Amino acid sequence: MRPESAISIDSLIRDSGGIQGEALPFAEHVDHIMDRAITDEQPSESTREDWKNDAIRVKAFFATIPACDIELEHVNAYIKEYHAEASANVQNRKVSFLKKLFSYAVDESLMLDNPATRKKMRPIDEKRRQRLSIDTFMAIRQHAAPWLRTAMDLALQTTHARLEVSRIRYSIKEPKNGVCGCVWLDQPENGIYGTLYIHRQKVQKKEASHVAIPIGAELKRIIDDSRDSVASPYVVHRIPQRNVKRSKEVSHPTQVAPDYLSRAFSALRDELGLSDHLEMDERPSFHEVRALAAHLFDKQGIGPQGCMAHTDAKSTKIYTRNHIDWVEVPHGEIKTG
Structure with missing residues (x-):
C-alpha cells in the first residue's frame, strides 16, 4: 500500500498547485514574472509595450498548462499559433521572450529547466534593407x-x-x-x-x-x-x-x-x-x-x-x-x- 500512499500525497500536492505553485497554470505567474523582468531590465517604453502584448498571448496560450509541465513542444506550438508566418527575426524574438519568462520561472522553482533554451533559432538572412542613397x-x-x-x-x-x-x-x-x-x-x-x-x-x-x-x-x-x-x-x-x-x-x-x-x-x-x-x-x-x-x-x-x-x-x-x-x-x- 505504500506506493499508493506516496502517489496520493503527490497527487494532493499537485492538485493544490504544488509546493511553489509549479502545478498552477503558467498564466497565473506571468504578471508577477513580468513585474520582476521590468524592474530588473528597465526596458524602454516601446519595448515594455511589446512585452505586454506578448504577455497577453502567453497568458492565453498557457491558461491551462501547469508551469512544471511546459516542454519544448509547447514552445513550438506557441510559435505556430501566433507567429507561424512571421520572419525569422520576429520568431527568434518571440522565442527569446519565452526564454526570459521561463528563466524567472526556473529561478522561482516553478520549472525544472527552461525548454525555450532548447529551441533552435532560425537563421537570419543577411540584412535585406537597402542602404539610403x-x-x-x-x-x-x-x-x-x-x-x-x-x-x-x-x-x-x-x-x-x-x-x-x-x-x-x-x-x-x-x-x-x-x-x-x-x-x-x-x-x-x-x-x-x-x-x-x-x-x-x-x-x-x-x-x-x-x-x-x-x-x-x-x-x-x-x-x-x-x-x-x-x-x-x-x-x-x-x-x-x-x-x-x-x-x-x-x-x-x-x-x-x-x-x-x-x-x-x-x-x-x-x-x-x-x-x-x-x-x-x-x-x-x-x-x-x-x-x-x-x-x-x-x-x-x-x-x-x-x-x-x-x-x-x-x-x-x-x-x-x-x-x-x-x-x-x-x-x-x-x-x-
Whole structure:
C-alpha cells in the first residue's frame, strides 16, 4: 500500500498547485514574472509595450498548462499559433521572450529547466534593407514637412537615430542622464556655438551612451531654421492632430514620437515612388540615415567611428561632467543645401 500512499500525497500536492505553485497554470505567474523582468531590465517604453502584448498571448496560450509541465513542444506550438508566418527575426524574438519568462520561472522553482533554451533559432538572412542613397535622401527631404526635414537633417549631421533625434531640446542648463539637448556658449569659439549632448538609450557594444557633439554652423542653421510659431522645447516638433492619444514615448504635446517619425518618412518615400522597385522589407527606412551619414563623413575624411561615438575610435575624447563620462566627437559637417 505504500506506493499508493506516496502517489496520493503527490497527487494532493499537485492538485493544490504544488509546493511553489509549479502545478498552477503558467498564466497565473506571468504578471508577477513580468513585474520582476521590468524592474530588473528597465526596458524602454516601446519595448515594455511589446512585452505586454506578448504577455497577453502567453497568458492565453498557457491558461491551462501547469508551469512544471511546459516542454519544448509547447514552445513550438506557441510559435505556430501566433507567429507561424512571421520572419525569422520576429520568431527568434518571440522565442527569446519565452526564454526570459521561463528563466524567472526556473529561478522561482516553478520549472525544472527552461525548454525555450532548447529551441533552435532560425537563421537570419543577411540584412535585406537597402542602404539610403544621398539622392533618395534629398528627394524625400525636398518634399518633407518642415518638422520631418529637420529630423532628417539632425540625423544626418549627428549620425544618431530616431529616438535621440526626437528628444533633442533647444536648450538645457547642463548635461544629464536621460536628456538630449543643447548647451550654448555665450560667444562662439572657433566656429563652435555650443555642445549638443545626447544620451543614447540603445547602444552597440563599442558605442558610448553619452555623446557630446560640437554645434558648428550647419547644425546651428538646422536648429535655427526649425524655430517657428509653435511653442515647443523640442527641435523636432509639430502641432498634434486632435483626439489622437499621446504616445508614451513623448513628454510634451508637440514632441514627435519616434514611431510616428519613422512612419512619416516611410510613407513619404512610398508616396514619391522612390523605392517601388524594392520589396517593403528592403526599402530604406529612417534608420538608414545614420549609415548614410557615416558614409558621407567617411568620404570627407572624417572617421565615422568618431562621429558615431565608438569608444575605441582614436578621434574620440572622453571627459567627465556631472559625474558622467561624455564621449566628445570631432566637429564635422555635411552640407545638404
